[in-house]
Amino acid sequence: MERAHRAVLRKLRVEMSDQLLVSDTIVPFLYQEDILTDAQVEEIENQVTNRQKTLKLLEILPTRGPRAFRTFLRALQDFSWVRDRLLLELQAAPGPAEDCWIPxxxxxxxxxxxxxxxxxxxxxxxxxxxxxxxxxxxxxxxxxxxxxxxxxxxxxxxxxxxxxxxxxxxxxxxxxxxxxxxxxxxxxxxxxxxx
CATH class of the missing domain: 1.10.533.10 (Death Domain, Fas)
Incomplete structure (x- = not known):
């Protein structure tokens, strides 16, 4: 996964954890598309609350290779407002020349x-x-x-x-x-x- 994609997922992590219901369609779709393994699906589903399931998914997703972000966007079909927010944030993300500076x-x-x-x-x-x-x-x-x-x-x-x-x-x-x-x-x- 590209650095910009990881940064956007990290930035909107809390916001997405309040809005997504990952068990119904998102996790099965990511499993079907070979983004998640059996063990990772089980790890997500073993979380107690829906918020914890979403946070666990967002923790695993950046480690799942270059296709993970685009596939995640496709999985958000039922949550188009979240997908739109991710894409908007990605467009507004600073480029390499605007990286943060520490004195x-x-x-x-x-x-x-x-x-x-x-x-x-x-x-x-x-x-x-x-x-x-x-x-x-x-x-x-x-x-x-x-x-x-x-x-x-x-x-x-x-x-x-x-x-x-x-x-x-x-x-x-x-x-x-x-x-x-x-x-x-x-x-x-x-x-x-x-x-």
Whole structure:
């Protein structure tokens, strides 16, 4: 999935979770079109509320390849207003030249606990790649995931704090920004965390 598509899905995540009913037509269509696997359909359907099902789908969708976004738009036939909103937002998305900018003075400092927590809440499925790029071992990332099975936010935050503690004064926002970019995370995610 293209970076712009991931960014739009992330931006409208909460709005879509309040408006979509994914079990009836969307999930079956995505399964039929080989976007979702049996296990992913089961993972979505095992969520308790419709909102949780939608959020789970939106978490999985960016990992499903280049056809995922366009197929998702086709699956929104019964929710044309959501599809129109996604397309409108995609057209209004900033181009590469308009990427978010963080002052150099900020990039040289160490992120605070609050900033790391806000970043942890904004990272999607790419969080493990980010942590490994920051220097955490696969074992450390696995430990973060297994120690916090009920909360992805807590797992990501634990990994970010572990990175900051291990690297000390070298754990700057610049390093963090480069790792996020390497994982395909839009620069606005870090900028939002710093706001």
């Amino acid at each position: 150099d003075s900020d990039l040289q400092r160490i992120p605070t606990d609050r900033e790391l927590s806000r970043l942890a809440s904004r990272l999607g499925t790419e969080w493990e790649v980010v942590l490994m790029d920051l220097g955490l071992s696969a074992e450390a990332v696995f430990r973060c995931r297994s120690d916090h099975t009920l909360s992805t936010h807590s797992a990501v935050l634990a990994g970010l704090v572990q990175w900051r503690r291990a690297e000390g004064k070298k754990a700057t926002l610049d390093w963090l920004q480069r790792s996020l970019q390497g994982a395909g995370v839009h620069p606005s995610v870090l900028q939002d965390a710093l706001a």
